[in-house]
Amino acid sequence: MEPKIQSKSWNHEIEKEILSRWEQDDIYRFAITDKPAFVIDTPPPYPSGRPWHIGAAAHYAQIDMIARTARMTGRNVLFPIGIDRNGLPVEIYTEKKYKVRMRQMDRQKFLDLCRGALDDLEAEMLQIMKNMGLSGNFKEYYRTDSDEYRALTQSTFIELWNRGLVYLANRPNNYCPDCGTTIADAEIIYNDLPTKLVYMKFKVSGSDDQIIIASTRPELLCSCQAVIVNPEDERYLDYQDRKVILPLFNREVPVKFHHSAKMEFGSGAVMVCSYGDQNDVQVFRELGLKEIVALNENGFTTEAAGPYAGLRVNQARTKVIEDLKAAGFVEKEENIMHRTPLCERSKTPIEIIPLHDYYVKQLDFIPQLHEMSKNLKFHPEMHRQILLNWLDSIAIDWPVSRRRFYGTEIPIWYCNSCKSPLLPNPGRYYRPWKEDPPFSNCQKCGGTEFTGEDRTFDTWMDSSISPLFVTKFCRNEELHSYTYPTAVRPQAKDIIRTWLHYTMLRCVQLTGKLPWSEAWIMGYGVDEKGEKMSKSKGNVIDPFPVIQQYGADTFRFWSASEANLGYDFRCSEQRIAGAQKFMSKLWNVGRFLSSFDVVSDRPSELEASDRWILAELAKLVEECRRGYDEYNFFVPANAVRDFAWNLFAAHYVEMVKGRAYNQASPGHASALYTLHKCFKTILLLLAPIAPFITEELWTKMYSDKTIHHQDLPHFNQLDVDGEMTRFTTPITEFNSLVWNKKKETVSKETGKPLSLKDPIDIPVPDQLAPFRKDLEEMHNLQK
RNA sequence: GGAUGGGUAGUCUAGCCUGGUUAGGAUACCUGUCUCACACACAGGUGGUCGAGAGUUCGAAUCUCUCCCCAUCCA
Structure with missing residues (x-):
C-alpha cells in the first residue's frame, strides 16, 4: 500500500522539468489537418520592462486556458505568440536609458538603440510567458517590427491607397508638442489640472458696452475669429452679428449665436480661436470661419501672435495676461480645475493645430461595421456596448501618419x-x-x-492586422484559407475602441470578412481597494516575483478562480496563497489515491455511496462544461475546488476508506473504480487551468501519455443515476451530526473530546439505509 | 452630463436572468484535534436590517420605480 507519490506537497520546481518535456515532445504543434482550425488572435504584449502588470499576466494565463480548452474539445489550435515592438514607449525608454534625444541624433543609430533595448526586454517577457505554461507557438514567435510584419503593414496600406481609401488632408488635428507628432482621438486621456480662468473685457464696436469673456487660453487671442453666445441667453440677445474688438490686438470679430456656448460657464460668452479645443474646430467649420494658425509644430507661437511670437504656450500665456492686466482688460482671474486633454504617452497637454496628415477612411465603413458586429459573439455580452458606443461617437477618419521614428515607415x-x-x-x-x-x-x-x-504609421496600423499576419495573409494562401477568419480575439476591455475597432475596420476593408467569430473581453486586475492599477498611482503588482514564489499553476488557478468573465478582479497576495492551498490539497488527494490500484473497468454493481458520488460528479462535469463553453474559467475553477475539497475529500473519501483498504470487502473494486474515476475527472477538468500539477498527477498515476491530448469529460459519458444527488444533504448533515457529537463527548480516558476514530453510538437514519455500512465504518458507530 | 458594471457578515465573493426552505462559500477571528493523504490539514463556533426608500406579490437579495454611494470608460 505504498503510495506511488511520495512527496507530501506540490513542489512547483517540478514545473520546469515538465516544461522542458513538453518542449521536447512538441505537444502543441500545429499543422493543417481535417479537424476544424481554431486560431487565437493573441494580443502581442509590449515589452515595456518591469514591473509588468499582474492583471496582464493573469490575462495571458487565461488566454492559454482558451487554447487548452479548445484543444481538449477537439479543435486544431493555432496559438500564436507575438511581441509588439512598434511605437512611442520604446523611443521614450531609449531616450531615458541612453540619455539621448531622438531628433538630435542619427536616425539609424537611434533605431539600433531601440532595437537593442527591445531585445533585452523581450527576452525577459518571453521567459515569463513560457514559465507561466503558455502553450503557444514560441518556436515561431513573431515581432511587429520584423521586415515580414512591416512589409505586410505597408502592403495593406498600398492596397488601401490603390482603392482610394487613403487621403492626404490638412486639417486641425491633435498634436503632442512633446512627442512631436499627430495623435488619434483614441490616444488622448483627460485629467483635471489647475489653471487660471481669465475674465477679459471685450469692447463692443461702436458703443460703450463691453462683453466679459472668460477663457483658459488667453494666449490664443490672436487667433480669435468670433465670439459665440447661446441663442437662448437673454443677456446677449441684442448682440447678434455686432462686432467686438479684441483686446491687445484691436481687431474686430463678430458675435454669433451657437448652441455650444454654455450659459453657466464664465459669462456665457465664449471666444472661438483656432484652436483651443475640439469645440473650436467644430464652430470654425460650422460658421465657416477662416483659421489663423497661432501655434507651430514645435509648440511655439507663430508670427500671427505678433509681439508674442516665438514663445512657448505657457510663456505666451503669462505675457498676454500681464499685458491684459496692465491695459485694464482683465476683470478678474479665477483658479479652477480644468479638464485638460493630454497625450496618453507623454502626459503633455495636446494642442490642436492644422497639419498635413494621411487619413484612412473609416466614416464610410461605420454602418457596415455596425451590421457585421452583430455576428461577433461577445464574452461577456455586456461589453458589446463599449464597441457600439465608440462606433457611434466616431466623427472623423483615422489619421495614420506619425512624426516618429520607431515604427513602420509610410x-x-x-x-x-x-x-x-x-x-x-x-x-x-x-x-x-x-x-x-x-x-x-x-x-x-x-x-x-x-x-x-x-514619417511612420500609427502603431495601430500594425496591430490592426494581427489576424491577417498570423494566418499568413498574402504569404500562404493554403494556410490562410484554412485559418481565416480566426476563432477568437481575446483582449482587455480598455482597448476596444482602438485595437478591436481598428482590427475590424482594416480586416473588413481588406478581406470583406469579420476577422473573428468571437471576442473575449477580460476585465482589469485592480488593487485591493478596487482601483485600477497604474504606474502613476504606484499600486502596480509585479507578477514576476509572485510567480516565482508560488509557481505557475497556483498563479493560474488563482487567476481563474478570482476573475469572473469580463469583470474586474482584485489582486491580493493573500488570495494567491489561498490558491496554493488548493494545489496542495489536490496533490495530497492524489498521493492518497495513488496507494490504491487503479480499477478502470466499471464493476457491474456499484455500491450506493459510489453511485451517489458519481451522480454528483456528473453534475460537476455539466457545470464545468457550461463554464468552458463560454471560456469562463471562474466557473470550473470554483466548482472543481468545491467538489474536490468539500464533497469528494471531506465526505466520500472518508466513507469508502474501509472498503478501499479491505481487499476482501465485496465493495472493494466498486470503491477503487469510483475513487479513481472521480479523481481522473477532476484532473481532466482542471487540466486547462492548472496544466502542470494535473500533468504530473496524471502521468504518475494513470498514463504515460500527456493529459493535454485527452478530451474534456462529457457528463453524458458517465452512466449515472442522477436521482442519487438527493442524498447529498442528508449525508453531509449526518456526518456533521456525528462529528459534533464526538466533539461534545468528553472521553473518560483522556479527558479530551472523543477522537474521530473513537466509537460512538448513533443510529444511521432509515433514509440513509443504503449507506449504512459505509457510514458505520467511517465513524466507528457501535452499540 | 452620458454609458457600463457594481453596492450581500471585518474583508472578498456566489446566488439575481427563470421570486419560495434557517442567504451559500472563502478569508480573517475564536475553540478544539496529529483521526492509518494532507496541521498548506481536520472538526466546531462568533459574525449579515442582502446600499436607502417606495411599489408589485400570499411571499422580494432576486421583479418595477426613485434616490444615494463606488469603480471604469466617454463628453
Whole structure:
C-alpha cells in the first residue's frame, strides 16, 4: 500500500522539468489537418520592462486556458505568440536609458538603440510567458517590427491607397508638442489640472458696452475669429452679428449665436480661436470661419501672435495676461480645475493645430461595421456596448501618419519636380527615408529625383492586422484559407475602441470578412481597494516575483478562480496563497489515491455511496462544461475546488476508506473504480487551468501519455443515476451530526473530546439505509 | 452630463436572468484535534436590517420605480 507519490506537497520546481518535456515532445504543434482550425488572435504584449502588470499576466494565463480548452474539445489550435515592438514607449525608454534625444541624433543609430533595448526586454517577457505554461507557438514567435510584419503593414496600406481609401488632408488635428507628432482621438486621456480662468473685457464696436469673456487660453487671442453666445441667453440677445474688438490686438470679430456656448460657464460668452479645443474646430467649420494658425509644430507661437511670437504656450500665456492686466482688460482671474486633454504617452497637454496628415477612411465603413458586429459573439455580452458606443461617437477618419521614428515607415516617395506621391508595389519592406525608390521615373511627369517620406504609421496600423499576419495573409494562401477568419480575439476591455475597432475596420476593408467569430473581453486586475492599477498611482503588482514564489499553476488557478468573465478582479497576495492551498490539497488527494490500484473497468454493481458520488460528479462535469463553453474559467475553477475539497475529500473519501483498504470487502473494486474515476475527472477538468500539477498527477498515476491530448469529460459519458444527488444533504448533515457529537463527548480516558476514530453510538437514519455500512465504518458507530 | 458594471457578515465573493426552505462559500477571528493523504490539514463556533426608500406579490437579495454611494470608460 505504498503510495506511488511520495512527496507530501506540490513542489512547483517540478514545473520546469515538465516544461522542458513538453518542449521536447512538441505537444502543441500545429499543422493543417481535417479537424476544424481554431486560431487565437493573441494580443502581442509590449515589452515595456518591469514591473509588468499582474492583471496582464493573469490575462495571458487565461488566454492559454482558451487554447487548452479548445484543444481538449477537439479543435486544431493555432496559438500564436507575438511581441509588439512598434511605437512611442520604446523611443521614450531609449531616450531615458541612453540619455539621448531622438531628433538630435542619427536616425539609424537611434533605431539600433531601440532595437537593442527591445531585445533585452523581450527576452525577459518571453521567459515569463513560457514559465507561466503558455502553450503557444514560441518556436515561431513573431515581432511587429520584423521586415515580414512591416512589409505586410505597408502592403495593406498600398492596397488601401490603390482603392482610394487613403487621403492626404490638412486639417486641425491633435498634436503632442512633446512627442512631436499627430495623435488619434483614441490616444488622448483627460485629467483635471489647475489653471487660471481669465475674465477679459471685450469692447463692443461702436458703443460703450463691453462683453466679459472668460477663457483658459488667453494666449490664443490672436487667433480669435468670433465670439459665440447661446441663442437662448437673454443677456446677449441684442448682440447678434455686432462686432467686438479684441483686446491687445484691436481687431474686430463678430458675435454669433451657437448652441455650444454654455450659459453657466464664465459669462456665457465664449471666444472661438483656432484652436483651443475640439469645440473650436467644430464652430470654425460650422460658421465657416477662416483659421489663423497661432501655434507651430514645435509648440511655439507663430508670427500671427505678433509681439508674442516665438514663445512657448505657457510663456505666451503669462505675457498676454500681464499685458491684459496692465491695459485694464482683465476683470478678474479665477483658479479652477480644468479638464485638460493630454497625450496618453507623454502626459503633455495636446494642442490642436492644422497639419498635413494621411487619413484612412473609416466614416464610410461605420454602418457596415455596425451590421457585421452583430455576428461577433461577445464574452461577456455586456461589453458589446463599449464597441457600439465608440462606433457611434466616431466623427472623423483615422489619421495614420506619425512624426516618429520607431515604427513602420509610410511607403511613399515624392517626385521632386511635380510633388506627386508615388507608391511602390506591395510585397517587401520599404524604408523611404534611407532607400532609393524601386522605380526610376515619375509616372506623372517623368521626373527622376525623389524624396522619401520620413514619417511612420500609427502603431495601430500594425496591430490592426494581427489576424491577417498570423494566418499568413498574402504569404500562404493554403494556410490562410484554412485559418481565416480566426476563432477568437481575446483582449482587455480598455482597448476596444482602438485595437478591436481598428482590427475590424482594416480586416473588413481588406478581406470583406469579420476577422473573428468571437471576442473575449477580460476585465482589469485592480488593487485591493478596487482601483485600477497604474504606474502613476504606484499600486502596480509585479507578477514576476509572485510567480516565482508560488509557481505557475497556483498563479493560474488563482487567476481563474478570482476573475469572473469580463469583470474586474482584485489582486491580493493573500488570495494567491489561498490558491496554493488548493494545489496542495489536490496533490495530497492524489498521493492518497495513488496507494490504491487503479480499477478502470466499471464493476457491474456499484455500491450506493459510489453511485451517489458519481451522480454528483456528473453534475460537476455539466457545470464545468457550461463554464468552458463560454471560456469562463471562474466557473470550473470554483466548482472543481468545491467538489474536490468539500464533497469528494471531506465526505466520500472518508466513507469508502474501509472498503478501499479491505481487499476482501465485496465493495472493494466498486470503491477503487469510483475513487479513481472521480479523481481522473477532476484532473481532466482542471487540466486547462492548472496544466502542470494535473500533468504530473496524471502521468504518475494513470498514463504515460500527456493529459493535454485527452478530451474534456462529457457528463453524458458517465452512466449515472442522477436521482442519487438527493442524498447529498442528508449525508453531509449526518456526518456533521456525528462529528459534533464526538466533539461534545468528553472521553473518560483522556479527558479530551472523543477522537474521530473513537466509537460512538448513533443510529444511521432509515433514509440513509443504503449507506449504512459505509457510514458505520467511517465513524466507528457501535452499540 | 452620458454609458457600463457594481453596492450581500471585518474583508472578498456566489446566488439575481427563470421570486419560495434557517442567504451559500472563502478569508480573517475564536475553540478544539496529529483521526492509518494532507496541521498548506481536520472538526466546531462568533459574525449579515442582502446600499436607502417606495411599489408589485400570499411571499422580494432576486421583479418595477426613485434616490444615494463606488469603480471604469466617454463628453
